[in-house]
Amino acid sequence: MANRVLIIGAGHAGGTAAALLRQYGHEGSIVLAGEEPAAPYQRPPLSKAWLKGEADLEALLLRPESFYEEHEVELRTGATATAIDPAARRVSFADGTVEPYDALILATGSRARRLAIPGADRPELMELRTLADAERLKAALGPGRRLAIVGGGYVGLEAAASARALGAEAVVIERMDRVLARVASETLSAFFTARHRSEGVEVLTGAEVTAFEDAGVRLADGRLIEADALLVGVGAVACDDLARAAGLECGNGVIVDEQARTSDPAIWAIGDATFRPIPVHGGRRRRLESVPNALEQAKQAASAIVGRPAPAPEVPWFWSDQYDLKLQIAGLPDGADRQIVRGDPGVIGEGASFAVFHLEGDRILCVEAVNAPAEFMAGRMMIGKATPVDAVKLADPSVSMKLVAAG
Helix, strand or coil: CCCEEEEECCCHHHHHHHHHHHHCCCCCEEEEECCCCCCCECCHHHHCCCCCCCCCHHHHECCCCHHHHHCCEEEECCCCEEEEECCCCEEEECCCCEEECCEEEECCCEEECCCCCCCCCCCCEECCCCHHHHHHHHHHCCCCCEEEEECCCHHHHHHHHHHHHCCCEEEEECCCCCCCCCCCCHHHHHHHHHHHHHCCCEEECCCCEEEEECCEEEECCCCEEECCEEEECCCEEECCHHHHHCCCCEECEEECCCCCECCCCCEEECHHHEEEEEHHHCCEEECCCCHHHHHHHHHHHHHHHHCCCCCCCCCCEEEEEECCEEEEEEECCCCCCEEEEEECCCCCCCCCCEEEEEEECCEEEEEEEECCHHHHHHHHHHHHHCCECCHHHHHCCCCCHHHHHHC
16 A cells, blocks of 8 residues: 555545545545645636635635645645656655655646637636636626627536626627537537527627737637627646656546556546546546546545555536526437437526437437436436436436336
């Protein structure tokens, strides 16, 4: 068993790994080092509750700050790791300190993707990855303000909903022909576009941004989208620079196995920075950006380090909150040959509730559920167990999901 565990990255993944190591019986030292000044906190509320002023820092923290001292976890905030020496098993930091390790966990996360266009380096451009980013954006919103959001993904749409809640105008600019094009079905895209427009959000699709200017955003067709505040949310890239420089195998992130172990047997990687196998989807590899993924891989790494049996594989899942809508997605649609819509996606206001199931033959691969917790939970269970489904029953909302799941 490793005596000294060093964790680089004090986000959801790293903070959870530290707690699990103690929970699983690790008695050696644990050092948790993160670049930000705050203790590990939840990031999903940044674009929702925090932005709208409905949550404070205490509510965001994964655990009270006293937890780390009580459980003998050395928490180093404002600590930037600069190099890993795998042969000597030590990590150098920007302040000149060096931390040795027996086991190293990389939980370095991801960073916002940048656009290579004129004006992309303007200081007024904002992104939404950290608490400091969210504070800056919140200060820029309010009645009489107009927010232009480049990118129609989940973060962009959540920010638009929060902006409207704060009384600001919002325009979403998406290069693809629909919002959520990379991550959701056309049915879901059409639903969220309609709902945002009904809430007063201007949604522009097929709109390519060519420059950021003093007055706003310039599009390829020559239009200038004027705005008081500019937010760019066009995806994220893995923070795998440390791993690459150390000679670890990387692809679209740090390549790990089903126990979150890298190509170096003394180094694990977890969370957004990893390119990982997904057993319930045939072992295909993906880079997943979600809290459930961070938690699952934290369990894998902590279990391996302390010598516990590997945890059971989980079905990947995601969520997004916008207005009074809760979107929950389980599984991955890759390989699906048909879709079944349960409920009416045409109802965008009060009473909105439906689910889109992606099937391959008689197996559910993915479910996208809007205000439909029963469909989400049953679908997630059926994906994990590879349960055959009766398509006629699945499409009929009068048949309970309990009966659908029972076959």
